[in-house]
Amino acid sequence: MKSLRSPLGRVGGLGSAKSGVHHWWLQRLTSIALVPLTIWFTVSILSLPSLDHVTVMAWVAQSWTALLLIVLVLVATYHSQLGIQVVVEDYIHSGMKTLTLVIVTFVHALLAVAGVFAILKVAFGGAS
Amino acid sequence: MTRYTLFTSIFNRLTGVALSVGLIALVYWLMAVAGGRQSYERAYAILSSGLLKVVYAGLLVAFCYHLVAGIRHLIWDTGRGLERTQSKRSAGVVIAVSVVLVVLLGYWAFLAGGHAQ
Numbered sequence: 001m002k003s004l005r006s007p008l009g010r011v012g013g014l015g016s017a018k019s020g021v022h023h024w025w026l027q028r029l030t031s032i033a034l035v036p037l038t039i040w041f042t043v044s045i046l047s048l049p050s051l052d053h054v055t056v057m058a059w060v061a062q063s064w065t066a067l068l069l070i071v072l073v074l075v076a077t078y079h080s081q082l083g084i085q086v087v088v089e090d091y092i093h094s095g096m097k098t099l100t101l102v103i104v105t106f107v108h109a110l111l112a113v114a115g116v117f118a119i120l121k122v123a124f125g126g127a128s
Numbered sequence: 129m130t131r132y133t134l135f136t137s138i139f140n141r142l143t144g145v146a147l148s149v150g151l152i153a154l155v156y157w158l159m160a161v162a163g164g165r166q167s168y169e170r171a172y173a174i175l176s177s178g179l180l181k182v183v184y185a186g187l188l189v190a191f192c193y194h195l196v197a198g199i200r201h202l203i204w205d206t207g208r209g210l211e212r213t214q215s216k217r218s219a220g221v222v223i224a225v226s227v228v229l230v231v232l233l234g235y236w237a238f239l240a241g242g243h244a245q
Binding site: 028031032034035038039042045046048050051052053056057060069073076077080083084087111114115117118119121122126127 | 141144145147148151152154155158159161162163164165168169172191195198199201202205233236237243
C-alpha cells in the first residue's frame with residue numbers, strides 16, 4: 001500500500017459528469033431570452049429623458065419594468081456564469097481552476113441577489 | 129482558410145467576458161439607485177466620468193457583436209448554415225450588421241440626446 005487512496009477512488013470522477021448537455025441547453029435558453037431582454041433594456045435606458053435619481057426611480061418602480069429587470073438580471077447572470085465557466089475551464093488548467101470556478105460562481109450569485117434586491121427595494125418604495 | 133472562424137469565435141468570447149464586467153457595472157448602478165439620492169449621486173459622478181465613456185463605447189461594441197454573433201450561433205444550432213461557404217458569408221453578415229448597430233446605437237447614446245454625451 002503506497003497510498004491511502006483506493007483504486008476506485010483514483011479512477012472516480014475521471015469520466016463525463018453527464019451534465020454537458022444540460023449546460024449547453026441552458027446556455028441556449030438564456031441566450032434566446034436575452035435577445036429581447038437586452039434590446040428592451042438598451043432602448044428603454046436610451047429613451048429615458050434623463051438618468052437622474054427621480055427619473056430612474058420612477059422607471060424602475062413601474063411593475064413591468066421591475067419584473068423585466070429582475071428577469072434580465074437573473075438570466076444575464078446565469079448566462080454569464082455559464083460562459084465564464086467555459087472560458088475558465090478552457091484556459092486555466094492548473095490547480096487554480098477549481099478555486100477560480102468557486103470565486104466566479106460566488107461573484108455571479110452575489111450579482112444576481114444584489115441586482116434583484118436593489119430592484120425590489122425600489123419597486124416596493126424602500127429607496128428615496 | 130478558416131481564419132475568419134478563428135476571429136469570429138474568439139471575438140465572441142472576448143465580448144462575452146467584457147459584457148460580464150458590464151453586468152457588474154449594471155448591478156452597481158441598480159444598488160446605487162436603491163441606496164437613495166445621495167448614494168446615487170455619488171455613483172453617478174463615478175459612472176459619468178470621462179474615462180468611463182471609452183468603456184461604455186467598448187461595451188456597446190461588445191453588446192452589438194455578441195448579440196448578432198449569438199444569433200448566428202442559434203441558427204447554427206438548428207443545423208443550418210454550417211457549410212463552409214455559408215459560414216464565411218454569415219461571418220461577413222455578422223460583422224456588417226454589428227457595425228450598423230454600433231453606429232445607430234452609438235449615435236443615439238453619444239450624439240443624439242443620449243446619456244453618454
